[in-house]
Amino acid sequence: MARTTSHDHPLTEAQPLYWRVAAELLGELRDGTVPPGTRLPGERRLAEHYGVSRETVRQALEVLRRDGLLATDRRGSHAALPGPPAQSPASLTFPVGAGPARPCTGDRATVAWEAPPPEHAAALGLAPGRPTLVHRYTSATADGTARRTALTSFSAVALAEVEELARYRDRADGTASAQLRRAYDWMRRAGLTLHHRDTISRLADTPSVRVVRRVRDQYARPLEITDLLVDARQDALVYEFTLPAAG
Template sequence: MARTTHPSDHEPLYSRIATQLLGELRDGSIPPGERLPGERELATRFGVSRETVRQALQMLRRSGLVSTDRRGSHATLPGTTAEHVPSLDFPVGAHTAEPCAVRRTTVNWETPPPEHAHALGLAPRRPTLVHRYESAAADGTGLRTAVTSFSAVAVTEVEELARYRDRADGTAEAQLRRAYDWMRKAGLTLHHRDSITRLPQSVRVTRRVHDQYDRPLEITDLVVDAQQDALVYEFTLPAAG
């Protein structure tokens, strides 16, 4: 295959582009966990052909610095993969360290609540993956219930969620605690937005999650039996560098 060369030092152009792209991965210009831009966008950015970009990506793949699947290309530099990001249990805030006498989770392929369908951009009566969680203490206090609806984007692009479609009958125990890890592995950067509403005997938290392209991924309604004045959320994030 003919190779385009730099006119001054005869370095293959694709090699120079690979070096520049690797620099962006290392300096954080392309954030960890996000998919690399498409070949067309990279070609425009570097002022080269898509074939040159394709050769540069192939060079990085051979070096083990980039991996490509049906969802696109992802950096595999040490410390940049989703597995190195601390995990958040799904749904956030539903799980408690207190001993529970009742804890049940199920998934079903069904029409979501109307407000969920609207938030996710789903057509009326279009079914999707719906997750339900319930826990309570032995004496029945501390009841927590959560209903989550996933968007078409999440079910289509996150392989582990897609597998539930054919077996989501509302009866089997569902283990989705790593749902956010699965989303990051699929190249999705997660942005959470919580709205907290105080009710007479409980607190409702409505959580909306979207990706780096502002596409909705899921919406959760979490209701916590509130016997105290404050609802405490605790998050741990890695230090920079």
């Protein structure tokens, strides 16, 4: 039998505003707008969404929390309704297309705190010349073919939301090895739903392919942009699209 909570009854004008907000939020949790186990937006964003004060949102969250419909930890409040957990996609390797089909010997990755290329700065909403975390990746097969190079720039949002990325700032000298293969996992664990948009084009008069990946979160905030060049004579390109936030 389905559980009936105190906010399952029809709303009336006499009920407190926070009660009405709790009922609306519960509806969004149940219809899948906020998948089970994912992190809710912050109080400020919820207040803007419902057109109420942060105190009203705080009271509404407490109503749902008392009924066991929300769980709160250090990362914020999470939907606790019954439902299938967010599944981990089979491939979360960062950056896009990082692994060639054949074993490589020249696999190298570093990070630097520097101004990104102008195209990256514009895509991430960064002012010209403003530094950010920039990741460089290169690889090549043993015979020197199938070379891949990738340049990734992270946004201020990504560095603010994902503590694992933020930790690299103090050691981003451009020389030390920095494998960020789990970057997408870190983003998802921080409650971010990843929307990927890949643009693939062949470079004229070469066997190379250029892949530009732009990743944003569920609020359409840019997280990163990656520019990947691949010698595509023999390797296939494999890429993902939307990755749900992890609970």
